Amino acid sequence: MEHPRLILHNFLTEEECKELEFIHKSCSTVGYRPNVFSTTLSHLIATNSAHLIIPFLPIRDRLKEKVEEVFGCEYELVTEFTGLISWCKGASIGWHSDDNRSYLKQRDFTAVCYLNTYQKDFEGGLFHFQDGEPKTIAPLAGDAVMYTADSRNTHSVDEVTDGERLTLALWFSRDSSHDEDAKLIPLLSESLLHKSNNMLCSFLPLPASDNMYWYSPNQDSHHDFGFDIRLGRLHALGFDVYYSQGTRTSDLSELQMEPMQLARGDYFLDHKFVNILHALQVVQFYFWKVCNSGTIQSGEVVQISQAQLEKIIEVKSVFMKDPKLAKTIFRSLEQHSFGSATFSAAITAWDDYSCWPLDSWLLRSSQDNWKSGTK
Ligand SMILES: O=C(O)CCC(=O)C(=O)O
Numbered sequence: 001m002e003h004p005r006l007i008l009h010n011f012l013t014e015e016e017c018k019e020l021e022f023i024h025k026s027c028s029t030v031g032y033r034p035n036v037f038s039t040t041l042s043h044l045i046a047t048n049s050a051h052l053i054i055p056f057l058p059i060r061d062r063l064k065e066k067v068e069e070v071f072g073c074e075y076e077l078v079t080e081f082t083g084l085i086s087w088c089k090g091a092s093i094g095w096h097s098d099d100n101r102s103y104l105k106q107r108d109f110t111a112v113c114y115l116n117t118y119q120k121d122f123e124g125g126l127f128h129f130q131d132g133e134p135k136t137i138a139p140l141a142g143d144a145v146m147y148t149a150d151s152r153n154t155h156s157v158d159e160v161t162d163g164e165r166l167t168l169a170l171w172f173s174r175d176s177s178h179d180e181d182a183k184l185i186p187l188l189s190e191s192l193l194h195k196s197n198n199m200l201c202s203f204l205p206l207p208a209s210d211n212m213y214w215y216s217p218n219q220d221s222h223h224d225f226g227f228d229i230r231l232g233r234l235h236a237l238g239f240d241v242y243y244s245q246g247t248r249t250s251d252l253s254e255l256q257m258e259p260m261q262l263a264r265g266d267y268f269l270d271h272k273f274v275n276i277l278h279a280l281q282v283v284q285f286y287f288w289k290v291c292n293s294g295t296i297q298s299g300e301v302v303q304i305s306q307a308q309l310e311k312i313i314e315v316k317s318v319f320m321k322d323p324k325l326a327k328t329i330f331r332s333l334e335q336h337s338f339g340s341a342t343f344s345a346a347i348t349a350w351d352d353y354s355c356w357p358l359d360s361w362l363l364r365s366s367q368d369n370w371k372s373g374t375k
């Protein structure tokens with residue numbers, strides 16, 4: 001093959017795409033390029049969200065097997081990197097091959113799964129190969145593209161002009177010293193060991209350092225411009241954030257660890273979240289699982305007072321220097337409806353989702369999903 005590559009339609013189900021989208025919109029941090037956001041497996045473990053790596057594992061194995069088969073690999077590959085990557089308005093990448101840096105030479109194969117769809121969820125963002133066929137790929141949720149990481153597959157991605165273009169990206173290597181599992185397993189056992197007995201079943205997120213969540217239009221982590229992406233995502237979905245103690249005593253890195261409440265219009269949702277990351281996870285869970293069920297009833301809400309409103313505005317002035325920009329960056333082309341009663345139901349459902357019994361986890365980790373990391 002002059003240009004070893006393959007496109008597979010419907011490689012992922014719609015449900016798999018939606019679950020990964022939920023994880024990304026709950027947990028992403030600022031990425032390695034402007035207007036790009038990423039969620040890595042090590043980040044999920046480090047933020048006490050290890051249960052969220054589970055949906056990745058079977059997909060990762062399926063992809064690796066497919067790549068080995070398609071490219072006729074004679075020995076087993078290792079997964080070098082697995083991550084969710086989203087490109088928002090303004091993101092693009094010029095012609096390159098994926099092994100074009102000295103520290104990327106171990107990358108032999110690339111697999112990109114599209115988790116959402118061109119002209120439905122975002123505008124722009126077409127993928128092009130420089131030579132050979134197919135030349136241009138319009139991302140379609142569920143499709144996977146696989147290619148060798150060398151210069152036979154030089155490619156580019158057009159600038160995204162609206163919405164958020166989301167992919168699951170993996171790189172595979174022949175060099176077993178670059179196996180990402182070898183890094184993840186110690187992190188994972190550490191994270192599980194530190195859970196006290198009565199916490200075994202619940203994963204409450206622990207935010208990473210606050211600058212990992214700070215979007216800045218010109219890539220410096222300057223807190224005078226840009227916004228906190230957790231608040232930005234909440235804001236784009238119509239929520240404000242309330243800390244009962246206000247912001248006077250805390251800076252951003254302290255505040256992100258504090259319990260808080262969500263506000264919407266002139267009322268509160270009557271629930272205390274352990275921190276802003278927890279609130280974001282529940283909100284994203286709601287929009288993934290519940291909001292499409294329709295009926296909007298009034299639920300448990302509390303009227304906001306003037307003094308409380310002032311605290312909300314204060315939080316915004318710390319976390320969001322540029323609210324308009326946050327809405328542009330995280331604009332969804334889909335419309336979302338919201339019902340506070342169905343939201344209460346989502347809080348309970350989310351507790352079940354984030355409750356991963358340790359026994360079955362350990363059982364699973366000793367089985368084939370992790371075989372390459374433990375051999
Ligand atoms: O998202 C894509 O379609 C490809 C992205 C890419 O080329 C890269 O991350 O190296």
Ligand SMILES: [Fe+2]
Nearest residue numbers: 096097098155
């Ligand atoms: Fe690339």
